[in-house]
Amino acid sequence: xxSDALALGAFDGVDDDELTRRIAAGDAAxxxxxxxxxxxxxxxxxxxxxxxxxxxxxxxxQTFLQVVTAARRFDGRATARAWLFGVxxxxxxxxxxxLARLAKRFTRWVGDEPAAEGADxxxxxxxxQECARAVAALxxxxxxxxxxxxxxxxxxxxGEDVAAVLGIPVATVWTRLHHxxxxxxxxxxxxxx
Amino acid sequence: MSxxxxxxxxxxxxxxxxxxxxxxxxxWRTHAQSCEACARELRELYALxxxxxxxxxLVASAARVRAARRELEGHxxxxxRRDGHAARRNAYLMFAVALVAIAAFIIERNVFRARPFxxxxxxxxxxxxxxxxxxxxxxxxxxxxxxxxxxxxTKLDRGVAELHVEHLRAGQRFLVTLPDGExxxxxxxxxxxxxxxKTTSVEVSEGxxxxxxRGQPERFVRAGERWPAPPxxxxxxxxxxxxxxxxxxxxxAAPTTSVRIATASASADPKPPVLPEAAGERYVAATRAFxxxxxxxxxxxxxxxxxxxxxxxxxxxxxxxxxxxHARIGDSAGAATLARAYLRAYPNGLRRREAEQLxxxx
Numbered sequence: 013x014x015s016d017a018l019a020l021g022a023f024d025g026v027d028d029d030e031l032t033r034r035i036a037a038g039d040a041a042x043x044x045x046x047x048x049x050x051x052x053x054x055x056x057x058x059x060x061x062x063x064x065x066x067x068x069x070x071x072x073x074q075t076f077l078q079v080v081t082a083a084r085r086f087d088g089r090a091t092a093r094a095w096l097f098g099v100x101x102x103x104x105x106x107x108x109x110x111l112a113r114l115a116k117r118f119t120r121w122v123g124d125e126p127a128a129e130g131a132d133x134x135x136x137x138x139x140x141q142e143c144a145r146a147v148a149a150l151x152x153x154x155x156x157x158x159x160x161x162x163x164x165x166x167x168x169x170x171g172e173d174v175a176a177v178l179g180i181p182v183a184t185v186w187t188r189l190h191h192x193x194x195x196x197x198x199x200x201x202x203x204x205x
Numbered sequence: 206m207s208x209x210x211x212x213x214x215x216x217x218x219x220x221x222x223x224x225x226x227x228x229x230x231x232x233w234r235t236h237a238q239s240c241e242a243c244a245r246e247l248r249e250l251y252a253l254x255x256x257x258x259x260x261x262x263l264v265a266s267a268a269r270v271r272a273a274r275r276e277l278e279g280h281x282x283x284x285x286r287r288d289g290h291a292a293r294r295n296a297y298l299m300f301a302v303a304l305v306a307i308a309a310f311i312i313e314r315n316v317f318r319a320r321p322f323x324x325x326x327x328x329x330x331x332x333x334x335x336x337x338x339x340x341x342x343x344x345x346x347x348x349x350x351x352x353x354x355x356x357x358x359t360k361l362d363r364g365v366a367e368l369h370v371e372h373l374r375a376g377q378r379f380l381v382t383l384p385d386g387e388x389x390x391x392x393x394x395x396x397x398x399x400x401x402x403k404t405t406s407v408e409v410s411e412g413x414x415x416x417x418x419r420g421q422p423e424r425f426v427r428a429g430e431r432w433p434a435p436p437x438x439x440x441x442x443x444x445x446x447x448x449x450x451x452x453x454x455x456x457x458a459a460p461t462t463s464v465r466i467a468t469a470s471a472s473a474d475p476k477p478p479v480l481p482e483a484a485g486e487r488y489v490a491a492t493r494a495f496x497x498x499x500x501x502x503x504x505x506x507x508x509x510x511x512x513x514x515x516x517x518x519x520x521x522x523x524x525x526x527x528x529x530x531h532a533r534i535g536d537s538a539g540a541a542t543l544a545r546a547y548l549r550a551y552p553n554g555l556r557r558r559e560a561e562q563l564x565x566x567x
Contacts, residue, residue: 040281047274052264059263068263069273076277080284146256164222166257171222190218197253 028092036083046092047076053093053167054100060162061104062151071107075100090173097169098177101159108155149199153192160185161192210242217246221254336379337371343396356553358382361397369394370412373518380555386418389555395426407432415522422496423522425485484514491523500530521547525556528563541565 023031023045031049034042051072058071078099086095150158159178163169164185171189175182213236219225220233237243265273334355340348346364350357359368360382370379370390381388384402388395393412398405407416408431416432417423426432491506507523507530514520528543544563547554554560 040278040285043281044274044278047277048270051270051273055265056262060260065263069265069269072265073273073277073280077280080281142256143260146260150257150260161257165254166260171224186218186222186224189222193218193250193253196257197249200253200256 029086029088032079032083032086032092032095035079036086040080043076043080046079046096050093050096051076054096057097057100057162057167058104060150060166061101061155061158063104063107067107071100071103074107075103078103090176091170094163094169094173095177097163097167097174101163101178104159105155145200145203148203149196152199153195157188157192157195160188161196164189165193211240213240214243214246217243217250220247221250334377336373336377338379339369341367341369343367354553356380361399363399363402365396365398367394367396375516376551376553378553378555383418386416386421387555389415389417393428405433415519423492425489484510484517484519487513488517488519488523492526495526495530500533504530504534521551521554521556524550525554525560528560532563 023042026034026042026045028046028049031042031046035046054075055068055072058068058075059065063071075096079096082099086092090098150161153161160174163174164171171182171185175185178185213233216225216229216233217237220230220237223230225233233243237247335352336355336357338350338357338359340346340350340359342364344365346366347362348359348364348366349362350359352358355376356378358380362384368381368390370393373379379390381390381397383397383404384399385404388397388407390412393409393414395407395409395411395414397407404418407414407426409426409428411428413425413427415423416426424432487506487510491503491510494500494506495503504527507527510517511520511523511527524543524547528540528547531537531543532540541564544560547560548557548564551557
């Protein structure tokens with residue numbers, strides 16, 4: 013079974029692209045291998061996208077389940093790692109929409125304002141004053157700018173890969189990144205002054 | 206902003222992101238070493254990256270990762286099982302649909318189309334010289350078809366049947382034996398209805414049929430005509446007083462809508478047999494003369510008809526009527542000669558027995 017194959021290191025010589033292609037062909041064992049290699053990257057990316065630690069497990073799971081069907085669309089233009097970030101970004105976006113819907117219903121029901129989006133992130137991550145300011149600044153970015161910033165600056169993805177996985181032109185990636193940096197620096201300066 | 210101090214500061218991000226070409230990258234690095242504004246911009250970008258990289262990341266324990274992997278594999282396995290069940294269910298469904306379709310096809314072929322035209326009762330391939338024809342059940346028809354040489358005969362006992370006969374070659378004949386008469390056709394399509402042992406209607410959609418009802422003179426029913434006339438319509442011509450009264454033949458307005466018109470076989474000639482109007486008129490004139498008792502005139506007219514239209518299918522009847530005409534005039538020798546000529550020309554003719562009597566062979 014899958015776990016045995018992983019334990020024996022059956023996929024050591026198989027690169028990520030090949031694993032993804034095998035998953036697309038229906039080889040479920042490769043999904044376990046891809047999960048072992050990239051679950052930490054995906055989990056970190058999801059956390060930096062503002063998802064709480066409580067929800068991160070579910071979203072990592074959903075990301076790799078989505079890979080089973082999305083692997084057929086993997087064309088190798090971007091690296092498998094960047095492509096996984098793209099899938100995770102989509103899962104986070106869905107999660108955020110469903111949370112927003114839930115919060116809206118709840119607010120209507122209790123007649124109160126929803127909590128700020130970055131609040132739970134801060135709760136999970138903040139260890140220092142500087143970190144708190146950084147998390148708050150990151151939380152203020154729009155999801156689109158935040159995804160680009162996290163992928164390129166924090167996860168060291170290539171701009172071309174990000175453009176491919178998000179389905180946008182490369183120039184748009186750099187534009188979003190530029191605005192994200194400018195806003196973050198402004199927020200951080202505001203916080204320190 | 207720093208780029209107000211130095212226009213090249215705006216390239217700092219491209220430098221950090223590695224977007225500058227190699228030579229521009231090196232040139233910008235050299236420039237930043239001597240430009241305070243660009244150096245400051247570069248420091249701030251690196252500081253931002255360091256700050257963000259320093260943020261704690263979500264990390265799962267090894268046990269949690271193992272559990273998550275098992276959970277993931279469980280999800281995939283159950284999804285596969287669901288897909289497998291769905292695929293099997295779809296396969297069963299498709300199989301059931303196919304069975305129902307086949308059953309419907311068989312029922313439709315055997316119940317609603319008892320005798321389709323595309324399966325003619327007698328095919329020319331089975332008997333080389335036989336006429337090609339088809340008989341289809343329209344409503345409770347019971348029939349039996351036999352072929353002897355070039356003569357095909359269908360005995361229709363009851364019900365409504367639609368018949369189609371391809372154009373007959375020389376010597377070929379197609380006869381329909383009715384409970385109270387007979388029909389002879391020459392490349393045609395028609396419907397016969399028999400109720401309680403009596404022929405109640407004959408409708409012709411193509412060609413012409415010769416209808417010989419017992420105790421009545423022979424009459425022709427042509428394309429678009431129906432025998433007998435509907436009660437409300439007027440007869441087209443009064444029969445001779447010397448002959449028994451017979452229903453008139455009148456044109457039909459349109460083919461019977463309740464009857465399914467079957468398609469002719471692939472080898473069928475789409476055109477009905479060519480019957481020049483002059484031939485029809487000449488033949489009718491001759492038979493009227495015969496029915497009026499003007500046998501000499503009838504003989505002359507029939508002889509001229511046979512000479513002028515030797516390929517006309519009615520020549521057989523004309524030949525026989527000539528022999529009868531001579532017999533009724535009292536010219537037995539002439540009648541015998543003409544009867545023998547008839548038998549030579551039509552060895553399997555409908556009037557074979559009468560001709561043999563006239564010829565003195567019996």
